Amino acid sequence: MKKTLLFIQLMILFQFANPVCAQEAKNKIVLSGILAHYEQISKYGSAEVVHGYYQYPVDPGIEVLYLRNLSKNISLGTGICYQKGKIMDFIINQYRFHFADVSIPILFSSHFNLDERNGLLIATGLYGGKAILLKAESTGSTDGWYEFSDFDISWYSDDAFFLDIYFGAGYSYSISQKSSISIMPFVKYRANTVWLNEFQKKLHYGVKLSYSFNF
Numbered sequence: 001m002k003k004t005l006l007f008i009q010l011m012i013l014f015q016f017a018n019p020v021c022a023q024e025a026k027n028k029i030v031l032s033g034i035l036a037h038y039e040q041i042s043k044y045g046s047a048e049v050v051h052g053y054y055q056y057p058v059d060p061g062i063e064v065l066y067l068r069n070l071s072k073n074i075s076l077g078t079g080i081c082y083q084k085g086k087i088m089d090f091i092i093n094q095y096r097f098h099f100a101d102v103s104i105p106i107l108f109s110s111h112f113n114l115d116e117r118n119g120l121l122i123a124t125g126l127y128g129g130k131a132i133l134l135k136a137e138s139t140g141s142t143d144g145w146y147e148f149s150d151f152d153i154s155w156y157s158d159d160a161f162f163l164d165i166y167f168g169a170g171y172s173y174s175i176s177q178k179s180s181i182s183i184m185p186f187v188k189y190r191a192n193t194v195w196l197n198e199f200q201k202k203l204h205y206g207v208k209l210s211y212s213f214n215f
Contacts, residue, residue, distance in 0.1 A: 025214035025215055026068060026069040027068055027069075027214065027215050028066070028068075029064070029066060029212070029213050029215070030064070030066075030067060030077075030079075030210050030211070031062075031064055031212075032062065032064075032065070032209065033061070033208070034060065034061035034207070034209075035059070035207055036059055036061055036205070037056065037058050037204060037205060037206055038201075039087075039200070040087050040089055040200060041198075041199055041200065042089055054086055054088045054096070057085070058206075059083070059085045059086060060084055061084060061101075062081070063079060063080070063081040063082075064080055064081075073110055074110050075109045075110075076106075076109075077106075077107050077109065078104060078105060078106050079104070080102075080103070081101070081103045081104075081127060082101075083101045083102075084099070084134075085099050085204075086098045087196065087199050089198075094138060094139045095136065095138050096136070096137040096138075097133065097136055097137075097196065097199065098134040098137075099133050099134055100132045100134055101127075101131055101132075102129050102132060103130075103162075104127070104128055104129060105126070105127045106125050106128075107166065118171070119174070119180075120171060120172070121168070121169065121171065121184055122168070123186075124166060126164065127162075127163070128162070128164075129161070129162060130161050130162070131160045131161075131195075131196050132160070133196075135147055136148055159193075160194050161192075161194070162193075162194050163190070164189065165191055166187075166188050167186065168187075168208065169184065169185065169186075170182055170183050170184030170185060170208070172212075178213060179211065179214070180211075180212045181210065181211055182208075182210045182212065183207065183210075184208045185207045186205065186206060186207070186208060187203060188203070188204055189203050
């Protein structure tokens with residue numbers, strides 16, 4: 001799946017990387033900072049008294065997109081996204097997992113002007129990538145957290161490649177003719193599960209803060 005996504009990404013770039021006419025900017029680079037929340041499947045009844053328990057974890061990410069106009073209001077694009085996350089669960093002991101999703105998006109984006117500076121954004125598409133375990137921790141028989149190797153996780157596997165379905169809607173503000181900023185709440189649904197989905201729900205959500213440059 002990873003090779004297929006890379007091939008699609010290259011095809012998009014080659015297809016739309018034509019010279020830009022002076023009258024109209026057809027290309028756009030979008031730099032985004034992301035805050036995302038991944039929710040665990042099971043809850044611990046006395047979570048509020050467990051030291052180090054993630055009540056509502058919010059983690060940072062970053063995304064770079066290249067978009068090409070297909071029409072006045074619709075763009076197609078791709079790029080790369082790096083999103084960190086963490087989740088906690090209770091099996092025999094208490095466990096915490098720190099991970100990162102590295103993915104290649106393929107997105108359709110629509111922009112609707114409200115006036116000269118304000119507009120509405122809608123985006124949908126697919127994110128294909130890999131979930132990477134950064135750190136696994138457990139309390140064991142003590143109250144403190146200690147890190148342990150993924151080889152010590154009996155359920156750990158290499159089933160780490162995912163495909164997320166994406167939908168976002170938000171607001172944009174034009175700073176100038178060539179640049180704008182936007183905010184976009186979004187949801188992602190995991191179409192195929194990875195090993196972390198033993199503990200992590202398929203649906204996660206967040207918000208993007210973006211700066212766009214047209215050329």
